[in-house]
Amino acid sequence: MRPKKVILCVDENEQELSILKFLLTTHGYKVVSAITGQEAIGVFSGLQVDLVLASYGIPQMNGGQLVDRLKRIAPHVPMILLGDAQAASQIHVADAMVARKNCSPIELLERIKVMSARKRGPRKGAVRLAPVTELAAAS
Numbered sequence: 001m002r003p004k005k006v007i008l009c010v011d012e013n014e015q016e017l018s019i020l021k022f023l024l025t026t027h028g029y030k031v032v033s034a035i036t037g038q039e040a041i042g043v044f045s046g047l048q049v050d051l052v053l054a055s056y057g058i059p060q061m062n063g064g065q066l067v068d069r070l071k072r073i074a075p076h077v078p079m080i081l082l083g084d085a086q087a088a089s090q091i092h093v094a095d096a097m098v099a100r101k102n103c104s105p106i107e108l109l110e111r112i113k114v115m116s117a118r119k120r121g122p123r124k125g126a127v128r129l130a131p132v133t134e135l136a137a138a139s
Contacts, residue, residue, distance in 0.1 A: 004030040005116045006048060010040040010066065011055040011082075020053065023105055024112070037061040037069075044070055049077055051116045054094075056083030068093045078115040 007029050011017040014035065021031045032047060034040035037060045044052070052070055056063035067079045071093060081094035084101065096115060098108060 004028060005050040006030045006032060007112070007116070008032050008034065008040060008044055008047075008049045008052045009054075010034045010037070010052070010058055010063070012036075012058045013055070016055075023109070027109055029112075029116075035059070037066040040066055041069060041073075044073065049074075051112060052077060052079040053112070054079065054081055056081060064093050080111065080115060 005028075007024055009017060009020050009024070009031055010033070011020065012035055017033050017035070021033055024031045032043055032049070034043050035058070037058055040052075040054070040058075043049075052067065054063040054066050058066065061069075063081050063083060067081055070077070070079060078095045079093075080096045080098055082098050082100055084099060096111060098111060103111075
């Protein structure tokens with residue numbers, strides 16, 4: 001059995017957070033939640049997280065600022081920003097932007113499935129190609 005993917009959900013609204021948590025756990029994900037940006041940074045630093053799902057309107061810092069900080073810690077972790085038109089200006093920091101009003105739970109699950117399945121780095125058993133400078137020195 002494959003280990004469950006760990007998703008960090010950050011949302012200021014506890015009701016929406018519990019709905020997200022229920023949706024994701026019933027589809028086989030392990031969910032860790034946070035309400036503030038500082039709490040999310042603490043959780044992210046202490047755990048092996050496979051994906052971050054952050055709301056734009058969290059307290060202390062907005063979701064774009066949080067994603068920017070988390071990307072500095074672990075740039076390989078995919079991050080999805082949940083928001084509205086105001087959050088669209090922060091899309092450059094996140095790997096994906098999902099509009100809350102226009103996205104069904106099925107679409108969100110599909111996006112999470114695709115983003116969390118992304119391979120990072122070289123595949124196992126892949127032959128690493130030498131950089132061009134090494135090739136020039138060898139000849």
